[in-house]
Every structure is written in C-alpha cells, then in structure tokens.
Amino acid sequence: MTVVRPDRRNAPADEEPVLEVHGLHMRYGDKEVLRGVDFSVRRGEVVALLGPNGAGKSTTVEILEGFRGRSAGEVRVLGTDPARGDERWRSRLGIVLQSWRDHGKWRVRELLTHFAAFYAPYSTPGHPRPRDVGELLATVGLTDQADQRIASLSGGQRRRLDIALGVVGRPELLFLDEPTTGFDPEARHEFHALVRALADERCTVLLTTHDLREAEKLADRVLILIGGRVIAEGTVDELARRTGAEAEVTWTGGGERRSRRTADPTAFVQRLFAEDGADVHDLRIRRVGLEEVYLAMVRDAEAGRVEEASRRLAEVAR
Numbered sequence: 590m591t592v593v594r595p596d597r598r599n600a601p602a603d604e605e606p607v608l609e610v611h612g613l614h615m616r617y618g619d620k621e622v623l624r625g626v627d628f629s630v631r632r633g634e635v636v637a638l639l640g641p642n643g644a645g646k647s648t649t650v651e652i653l654e655g656f657r658g659r660s661a662g663e664v665r666v667l668g669t670d671p672a673r674g675d676e677r678w679r680s681r682l683g684i685v686l687q688s689w690r691d692h693g694k695w696r697v698r699e700l701l702t703h704f705a706a707f708y709a710p711y712s713t714p715g716h717p718r719p720r721d722v723g724e725l726l727a728t729v730g731l732t733d734q735a736d737q738r739i740a741s742l743s744g745g746q747r748r749r750l751d752i753a754l755g756v757v758g759r760p761e762l763l764f765l766d767e768p769t770t771g772f773d774p775e776a777r778h779e780f781h782a783l784v785r786a787l788a789d790e791r792c793t794v795l796l797t798t799h800d801l802r803e804a805e806k807l808a809d810r811v812l813i814l815i816g817g818r819v820i821a822e823g824t825v826d827e828l829a830r831r832t833g834a835e836a837e838v839t840w841t842g843g844g845e846r847r848s849r850r851t852a853d854p855t856a857f858v859q860r861l862f863a864e865d866g867a868d869v870h871d872l873r874i875r876r877v878g879l880e881e882v883y884l885a886m887v888r889d890a891e892a893g894r895v896e897e898a899s900r901r902l903a904e905v906a907r
C-alpha cells in the first residue's frame with residue numbers, strides 16, 4: 590500500500606533544526622563506535638535511524654537524550670547541548686526506552702498521573718502540559734487496565750504504557766527506541782496512527798527500529814548508520830534512486846502479462862500509454878522497498894566498502 594504523507598521537510602528556512610549533530614565521536618575504551626556522525630532534523634519530521642546490531646544507534650540516541658557523554662563533536666537538541674540540559678529542556682523531550690521494568694507495584698493510571706505532574710510547571714497556553722491522562726489511556730488502549738498493577742500487564746500492554754509515559758508531557762521531540770517490539774498487528778497499527786498524529790502536531794520524532802516496513806511507513810526520512818557514520822540519508826525513494834535500483838512495471842497487453850524494469854517508471858508508463866493506451870490493463874508499478882536498499886548497503890559495508898558506498902552516494906546526491 591502506498592502511504593501518502595505531507596512533506597514535513599519544508600519547514601521555514603529560518604527555523605533552527607530541532608536536532609543538529611556534527612562530527613559526533615564516541616569511544617568505549619579503545620573501541621570507537623561513532624566516527625564522525627553528522628545529521629540534522631527539522632521540526633515536525635519523523636526520522637528513522639537504521640543500522641545493524643551494534644552500529645551505535647542507542648549510543649547516539651542516549652547522547653542526544655543527555656544520558657551519555659560523548660568523546661567529541663557538536664550536538665544541539667532543541668537549541669541546547671544535551672550535556673548541559675536542565676529540567677525545563679528535559680520537559681520538552683519525550684523518551685520511550687527499550688523496556689520499562691520498574692514500578693511493578695504501581696497501578697497504570699497512578700504511575701502515568703505521577704509522571705504527568707512533572708510536566709505541569711512547564712505548561713504554557715500555546716503548549717498545555719501534561720496531556721489528559723484519561724484521554725491518553727484511551728489513545729494507547731489501556732483504559733481497561735487503568736487500575737491494574739504494572740507487574741501484571743502483558744508485554745504488549747507494558748509497551749503501550751511506555752509509549753504513554755513518553756508522550757504524556759506533550760513533547761516537542763520524541764525519541765522512540767524500537768517502539769513496537771512485542772506489539773500485535775492491531776497495536777502496531779494504532780501506534781503508527783499515534784505517531785502520525787504527533788507529527789501532525791509538529792512533534793519531531795527520532796525512531797530507531799529494525800522493522801524496515803515500520804520505518805518505511807512512518808519515516809519522512811531515513812538515516813543509515815554503518816561503520817560509525819551516517820552513510821546515507823533521504824526518503825526511501827531517494828535512497829532507492831541513489832543505489833541505482835529500478836522499479837518494476839507490470840501490465841496486461843495483447844492478452845499477455847508483461848513486465849519491464851526501469852529507473853524511470855513515470856516516463857515508461859507515459860510512453861506505454863502514448864503508444865498502446867487502449868490495450869494496457871491492470872497496470873502496476875512496484876518500487877524498490879527500503880528493505881532491498883538497506884540490505885544492499887549493509888552488504889557493501891560488510892564487504893568493507895563503507896567508504897566507497899558513502900562516497901558514491903555523496904557524488905550522486907550532488
């Protein structure tokens with residue numbers, strides 16, 4: 590299914606990026622995990638940070654959240670260096686960590702109300718904080734569990750609570766670390782609708798996930814972190830074009846099923862209709878998906894061609 594979404598990248602040019610990362614380095618002992626990460630994110634964008642296990646996604650996100658120091662580089666989050674972020678700055682962030690294991694004896698509504706109170710002093714008329722707890726419970730599908738102890742929730746219900754805790758302060762920037770692990774398809778669908786609603790409110794979202802279909806559905810833009818650097822960024826279509834991937838056009842003509850691979854399906858279809866429009870039926874265009882693009886890049890990286898891949902992408906992007 591094709592997802593049509595507004596292009597949120599066209600924020601006013603004078604607006605400061607919500608996230609700015611330049612030359613970010615991180616070393617654990619003598620292991621260099623981040624080797625010059627650069628990217629920026631504008632207000633209201635949903636950006637997916639992808640990369641293989643151990644690529645440094647969580648490390649990057651933890652630095653942006655202010656939970657981890659960095660070895661070198663410049664980082665601004667909502668205009669502030671996260672290493673110096675105060676409580677007011679923190680109140681503007683929402684964080685959904687990989688799992689929430691504490692507070693098992695608390696009840697769902699009680700815990701959410703407790704965390705909601707933290708945000709109240711930072712409420713403004715233009716940005717009322719926190720969200721209404723009852724409404725939020727309904728949004729994440731936990732109304733029936735509101736008075737249940739957290740220890741007795743299922744894995745998926747606990748994950749819904751994690752998300753409620755992340756958005757209860759009506760964040761301007763939301764970090765989602767593998768948000769839908771353990772979700773059933775319905776919960777996943779509802780979660781995607783929630784992220785889109787947040788983005789429509791101009792909440793910026795940085796998402797890490799291994800679910801490429803999820804990234805493709807949700808993200809306006811994708812960043813691929815391999816070998817300690819962001820080796821590619823763009824919309825899925827942009828990345829597909831840059832890797833030279835071709836779309837497949839299939840149709841029925843002259844009573845036969847036909848197909849053609851092409852880098853420019855629009856031009857091909859225009860020619861097809863101009864030449865033989867009356868006999869073109871059941872036309873389909875299958876664009877290359879994120880999974881194919883991503884796997885091609887990981888294969889390049891594994892073959893030690895990260896430098897080459899990133900140079901080639903930079904050249905094509907120019």
Ligand SMILES: Nc1ncnc2c1ncn2[C@@H]1O[C@H](COP(=O)(O)OP(=O)(O)OP(=O)(O)O)[C@@H](O)[C@H]1O
Pocket residue numbers: 617622640641642643644645646647648649
């Ligand atoms: N506190 C730490 N001390 C030492 N090494 C660490 C520490 N935290 C992470 N690492 C190492 O840094 C690398 C990057 O880890 P990180 O968790 O950031 O990767 P990731 O991309 O989020 O991986 P995954 O997809 O598996 O969650 C890994 O090799 C990991 O072992």
